[in-house]
Amino acid sequence: MTRFPAIFGVFLGLFFMLYMLSLEAQSEQKKGQPIEADMAMREYMVDISKQLGVSCNYCHNVNNYKDTSMPTYAISKQHMRIVHMLNTEGFVGKNAMKVDCYMCHQGRAKFKYKMPKD
Ligand code: HEC
Numbered sequence: 808m809t810r811f812p813a814i815f816g817v818f819l820g821l822f823f824m825l826y827m828l829s830l831e832a833q834s835e836q837k838k839g840q841p842i843e844a845d846m847a848m849r850e851y852m853v854d855i856s857k858q859l860g861v862s863c864n865y866c867h868n869v870n871n872y873k874d875t876s877m878p879t880y881a882i883s884k885q886h887m888r889i890v891h892m893l894n895t896e897g898f899v900g901k902n903a904m905k906v907d908c909y910m911c912h913q914g915r916a917k918f919k920y921k922m923p924k925d
Pocket residue numbers: 842843848849852853855856859861862863864865866867872873879880881883884
């Protein structure tokens with residue numbers, strides 16, 4: 808029981824740190840920084856870029872990430888749905904693999920997906 812306060816302190820410290828980080832993020836957003844503070848989304852974006860072997864500008868107008876007009880953006884949204892479906896309704900066994908863009912794309916935006924005719 809004597810250790811309890813120390814551990815509690817650590818949690819309080821962590822909580823405070825996260826709170827400060829979120830405040831900082833909010834104020835950054837208010838200043839109109841280029842990319843929002845959603846770190847999870849950013850990490851996901853870096854991941855899918857690697858899985859397709861492209862940069863952000865393949866799907867985004869990098870001067871305005873709210874602009875959703877690029878065809879590759881629309882296709883990506885559909886394929887995100889496919890990936891989600893495969894993970895939730897497809898590969899659902901006990902040791903099921905985790906599907907991502909790489910499963911099909913293997914580091915390329917465009918890839919051969921049809922069996923060659925001979
Ligand atoms: C292969 C296409 C693709 C690539 C490459 C890509 N994105 Fe995205 N991005 C999307 C799609 C599709 C969404 C919408 C995701 C959703 O609705 O869940 C999105 C959403 C976002 C958002 C959220 C926009 C909002 O309205 O809140 C940001 C920010 C973003 N991307 C930044 C990036 C950055 C930075 C990179 C490069 C590291 C990148 N993206 C690479 C397709 C892409």
